[in-house]
Amino acid sequence: MASGTGSNARKIVEYFSKHEHINVSLLASNKKQAGVLGICEEYEIDKFVFNKSYFYGSEDFVNVLKSQNIDFVILAGFLWMIPKYLIEAYKDRILNIHPSLLPKHGGKGMYGHYVHEAVKAAGETETGITIHLVNEEYDRGRAIFQRKVQLEVSDDPETIASKVLELEHEFFPRVIEDYIYRF
Ligand code: GRF
Numbered sequence: 001m002a003s004g005t006g007s008n009a010r011k012i013v014e015y016f017s018k019h020e021h022i023n024v025s026l027l028a029s030n031k032k033q034a035g036v037l038g039i040c041e042e043y044e045i046d047k048f049v050f051n052k053s054y055f056y057g058s059e060d061f062v063n064v065l066k067s068q069n070i071d072f073v074i075l076a077g078f079l080w081m082i083p084k085y086l087i088e089a090y091k092d093r094i095l096n097i098h099p100s101l102l103p104k105h106g107g108k109g110m111y112g113h114y115v116h117e118a119v120k121a122a123g124e125t126e127t128g129i130t131i132h133l134v135n136e137e138y139d140r141g142r143a144i145f146q147r148k149v150q151l152e153v154s155d156d157p158e159t160i161a162s163k164v165l166e167l168e169h170e171f172f173p174r175v176i177e178d179y180i181y182r183f
Contacts, residue, residue: 001028001078004112006036008076008097008168013043015173022180026068030055030080052080059085072180075134076172079111082134094134095179097172099164101146102130106139116157116164126150127160129167131175145175 002009013024027040028048040047048064055061062085065073073086075096082094098106098115105118105127119127128148133141149163 001073002036002076003029003031003079004036004077006039006077007165008172009036010039011169012074012076012173012176013039013045017043022177026065026070055080056083062086062089074176081138084136087134087136092133093183095176096132096134096141097168098130098132098139099161099168100130101126101128101148102132102139102143108138110139113157113161116160119160120155120157124151127164129164129171131172144179145171147171
């Protein structure tokens with residue numbers, strides 16, 4: 001599930017495109033125009049676009065996932081809170097990536113450049129990524145993987161963002177694979 005540019009979604013799709021056991025069968029987004037949906041055409045992956053009233057007002061999304069035989073849900077830049085019905089249907093099978101070392105710089109409103117601005121403002125000497133299970137509180141599910149990167153005094157939010165994104169691209173697909181195999 002993604003709503004943004006989808007650079008992580010692209011890495012994930014690429015990584016699993018020729019995988020023996022794991023494949024990406026659906027890309028779901030709350031944004032019709034999301035850059036991420038272009039990936040669907042390129043890789044012949046089904047897409048599903050939905051709005052708020054559908055997502056929160058019914059539980060039909062679970063039926064969509066089940067009808068595609070989906071076992072795991074990956075949030076790659078998907079910002080909406082995941083509703084209870086979905087968390088229950090996919091207990092411990094929804095993963096998210098957050099661009100900081102949680103519990104630092106997480107929670108509602110902490111996404112995209114806000115995270116890296118907060119890291120800079122706090123004078124952190126390191127930041128990183130957290131891959132975690134999704135529960136009903138923003139960024140509070142059990143962390144399954146973290147990786148740090150050192151920061152220089154000269155780093156600004158943009159350079160921090162690019163250091164972090166590099167880590168995301170390197171590790172997210174592999175951590176997903178590992179988690180699925182161990183499940
Ligand atoms: C990433 O920084 C991720 O940590 C956060 O949203 C961003 C998505 O970036 N959850 P992209 O759309 O994958 O480029």
